[in-house]
Amino acid sequence: MIKKIELHEWPQTENGEFVKFSYNQETWPDRIWLNKEYGQIYLKVTVNDHFDIVLNPEDHVWFDTYAWQIMGNNAFGSPFTQHSTASIAEGQGILKYGDTDNVALKSCRRSNSL
Numbered sequence: 001m002i003k004k005i006e007l008h009e010w011p012q013t014e015n016g017e018f019v020k021f022s023y024n025q026e027t028w029p030d031r032i033w034l035n036k037e038y039g040q041i042y043l044k045v046t047v048n049d050h051f052d053i054v055l056n057p058e059d060h061v062w063f064d065t066y067a068w069q070i071m072g073n074n075a076f077g078s079p080f081t082q083h084s085t086a087s088i089a090e091g092q093g094i095l096k097y098g099d100t101d102n103v104a105l106k107s108c109r110r111s112n113s114l
Helices: 068-076
Strands: 004-018 032-048 051-064 081-097 105-111
Antiparallel strands (some): 004 032, 032 051
16 A cells, blocks of 8 residues: 655746857857757655655657758748657665664665666
8 A cells, every 4th residue: 555645747948049159169050949848747655664666757848940041941841840858867766674763774776867
């Protein structure tokens, strides 16, 4: 029997435009648009007094946009190309030993992906 479930979510968005931009001494086209969406869910399940499971999946969605100054009318043929990724930002199994009010030893197996 599951003792407790915690659930949190974090939606984020990043939108804007680079009017003048250079990176690593290379000038990029003017007016490049940014459009990125992020989402994370944090789920912690307390199975019993001695075992917790933490899972934190995330997704990213972003669009490529093209500068018409460089590509001409071809930029408007497919102005947005969507990309997406899904991954596990965090995964843990937490095993607690001893008295749950005064834990003497706690063992965690944590997995992070970038």
